Amino acid sequence: MRKLSFFIPVILLFSACEKDISVDLPVEAPQLVVEGTFENGMYPQVILTHSLNYFSSITPDILAKAFVHNAAVTVTDAGNNVMTLKERVIDSANTKFYVYGPDFTGGSARFTGKVPGTYTLRINADNKAYESVTTIPSRGMRLDSIWWTLVQVDDSTKARLWVKITDAPAFGNYGRYFTRRNREPFLPGRNSVVDDQLVNGTTFEIPVDAGVDKNKKPDVSTDAFFELGDTVTLKFCNIDKATWDFWRTLDFAYNSNGNPFSSPTKILGNVSGGALGYWGGYTVSYKTIIISR
Template identity: 80%
Template sequence: MPLFLILVTLLFAACEKDVSVNLPQQEPQLVVEGRFENGSYPLVILTHSLNYFSQIDPAVLTNAFVHNATVTVSDGSKTMTLKERVIDTGNMKFFVYLPDLTQPANNFTGKVPGTYTLRINADNKAYESVTTIPPRGMQLDSIWWTLVTVDDSTKARLWVKITDAPAFGNYGRYFTKRNSEPYLPGLNSVVDDQLVNGTTFEIPVDAGVNKNLNPDDRPDEFFEPGDTVTLKFCNIDKATWDFWRTLDFAYNSNGNPFSSPTKILGNVPGALGYWGGYTVTYKTIIISR
């Protein structure tokens, strides 16, 4: 072993010491996950944050949902009330806030472009956030696939062509759906026009992933011959892009000792999470066997 490495080894061995850190218990914060797509009703999920070392199981997750909140969405002229509903998956129950169907005259779907204000009263506190469903500054032109060889197996790589509008400040996020699976975002699910402004460009698109799975159990970024793939491409505003950009980075850096700390940039003052608008375009392709 070189002298330098021996000295470094001895130095760290001599300085080894058990360190016990007493982390204070944080007060739970409201966590907001709200989205509003063009042509659809808004959906809002409210939970309480958990401590870093909390043991996660279905019972803990179920208890984290926030009930009996007052939730409204306004477009500037009309205001609709969202009511709490339960979705039972069999494994656990999810609680979501959706438009009150008993007041259909007040309900409205998202439009392009549109500006929408979310107001929440929960835990004796008031929260407010504004998002936009933006114009299609990034236009999804086409999708196609190419065959690649991965570990002696034939796979398919998905490609897209996008045309960006001349003005700077366009942002996007994508999801993929494989056969009958749900729509899943990519590990790096957002794109912006900082380097491609006003151009037509082609980029490869990784298959979306279920981030609840252990990384070793996830499929790779490719698709299989015979798959029917639907790409969901969304134009989003900068605040929504900032949230998912920082969350994707934090998730992908988890466990990396050389990564820098990342602050998740939400857009709901006083709470964690985001209220985001999506201008959605779908394209489907069948990968030949």
């Protein structure tokens, strides 16, 4: 009874202090959101949307209306060649996406990404100008090999993917990875970036989690592993620090979602002019492995 006599006054104390609190949250004006990528040997792709308020309801109609149309978008290389990007629509699973890519009908220059290369993205949208610079870097981190090991997860046998990477002697190399399972799309890992702060100039081995669809509810107990019989392709990319900063902070925010003890995270974009998002260059390598049954 001593324990009970202690808790009852505490409960009464907190119940006596109850008070309804109403907080008026400000409605922020929409901001331009940029998702731009440029890979070696490929043409650039840029997706432009307007941001939504944190407590906005999400419906297919609202998402469709978030795309920004009729923007003026160009990419300039180090030789001052200017490529105009034109908006096109992509139908995918009954959903329309709008992407800015090279204009094959106009007379502007067209070029694919080179290693190394420096590229400037310029956007005029909503009567505002935005700009960002990225690099497609040299292969400071080299993907040497991939393999798999068996692991027991609950009552089933799964496969864990491993990689061997060699880092160049100079500090300041950054990477990001994606995996593809069979014919599924490439997906980034829950923590998709790596840097050479602790492994500079060495050859190191690390486990690699399977990529995840971040639009779906995560299952932390099984998401990291592959099934026996899977054909797995690893897409490993060298990136610059600005691209690494963006995905490092975004991955942290995603993994902290719902954790009341996590600190607020500022997403570090690299687009000037007040836009959110990033413009990132990727130097890409691929390796494929079959996980035997």
